[in-house]
Amino acid sequence: MSEQTSDEIVVVLEPEDEYTHVPDEAENYNESMYLNAFDIGLQGGGWFRLGNRVNEGYAEMTVCLYLPDGRVGFIYDRPKIENNDRMSAGGLTISVVEPFEHLTVEYSGSVCLLDDPSEMADPRAAFRNNPMVDCTVSLDYRGVSPMYGGKPQYADGREVEVEAGKSFAKAHYEQHCSVTGTITVGAPDSGGAGTVMEIDGLGLRDKSWGPRYWQALTWYRWLPMVFSDDFAMMLSVIDRGLDRDGVPRDPAASGMVLVGDEYHKVLDCRIDADYDDNGEQTTMRAWAKTAEREYEITGEVLSMIPLRNRRTTPDGEQLHTRITEAMTRYECDxxxxxxxxxxxDQVVDGWPIGVPAPV
Structure with a gap:
């Protein structure tokens, strides 16, 4: 085996990375944990995210729940935080019970209950015109796979420098999990208005930290999916726009396939989609290649909510990012x-940049 040179980049992941880190000095430092959970028998579930932007004094807190009847419960908030000591803000707490093995998600608060989730394209109107209802979440996540990813660094331990203004994260990892617990939306004893989902399913969690702007990427397509506790995937295609010389980069494909109890690295993949009149995905066809074999996957959106992030640059430019979040049914093998x-997608001239323009 050849020795590593100091300029080689290796990916490192330690148990302590499951906890929060000492923040970088970058104003846009973000420490993020994301977890999703789905029960295919219910055709319901949701996802949860906390992003600590401690140098800006707040956390990004999101709870998004897909009910079996097509409604979506959604809440986003920017609660104030004073430090990066834990992942807990706005009623949402993500706790590490045992690194790489067991995490919990707890939420107690409210969500906006949408009969028509597409209304969230205009958040102010959506929150004004739809009811806020009580919501509680209590979920246990237990790893069914190895860890995927970590922090790139030089072999001698030096950090790989990132440009804060163009960064999405300096470290990132993921893991497929089994998920059990309860999600309650509304009051179950209020004349049938409430919904209780007893989750016995699967999901994916990820963790990232480092400087982040949502506008750092031109577009991406991210497909995390679960079939069983020994067959799951994550496929990703990312377009990072122009390189330093102004030349368009080729979109970067990555991901992994869980086979049994090990991950097979995705060497190449494609994701093609059909879109509605709003440029939101409805169905998709994906192809993925590992060293072992190739996979053909089809997807059908079951429930969709459009979200956005907006930022004004120091010179006054208004930037608009759209993120369409869809619970999706997949078939493979x-x-x-x-x-x-x-x-x-970044929105340019009123249209998401990675979506074919309407004819």
């Missing part, structure tokens, strides 16, 4: 699975 299709 004769198996039926469930998961997310998350499509992020």
């Amino acid at each position: 004769g198996q039926v699975g469930i998961g997310m299709s998350e499509f992020l």
Whole structure:
């Protein structure tokens, strides 16, 4: 085996990375944990995210719940935080019970209950015109796979420098999990208005930290999916726009396939989608290649909510990012699975940049 040179980049992941880190000095430092959970028998579930932007004095807190009847419960808030000591803000707490093995998600608060989730394209109107209802979440996540990813660094331990203004994260990892617990939306004893989902399913969690702007990428397509506790995938295609010389980069494909109890690295993949009149994905066809074999996957959106992030640059430019978050039914190798299709696009001249323009 050849020795590593100091300029080689290796990926490192330690148990302590499951906890919060000492923040970088970058104003846009973000420490983020995301977890989703789906029960294919219910055709319901949701996702949860906390992003500590401690140098800006707040956390990004999101709870998004897909009910079996097509309604969506959603809340986003920017609660104030004073430090990066834990992942807990706005009623949402993500706790590490045992690194790489066991995490919990607890939420107690409210969500906006949407009969028509597409209304969230205009958040102010959506929150004004739809009811806020009580919501509680209590979920246990237990790893069914190895860890995927970590922090790139030089072999001698030096950090790989990132440009804060163009960064999405300096470290990132993911893991497929089994998920059990309860999600309650509304009051179950209020004349049948409430919904209780007893989750016995699967999901994916990820963790990232480092400087982040949602506008750092041109577009991406992210498909986390689960079929069983020994067959799952994550496929990703990312377009980072122009390089330093102004030349368009080729979109970067990555991901992994869980086979048994090990991950097979995705060497190449494609994600093609059909869109509605709003440029939101409705169905998709994906192809993925590992060293072992190739996979063909189809996806059908079950429930969609459009979200956005807006930022004004120091010179006054208004930037607008759209993220369409869809609970999606997948098929591969004769198996039926469930998961997310998350499509992020910068909006240019009123249209998401990675979506074919309407004829």
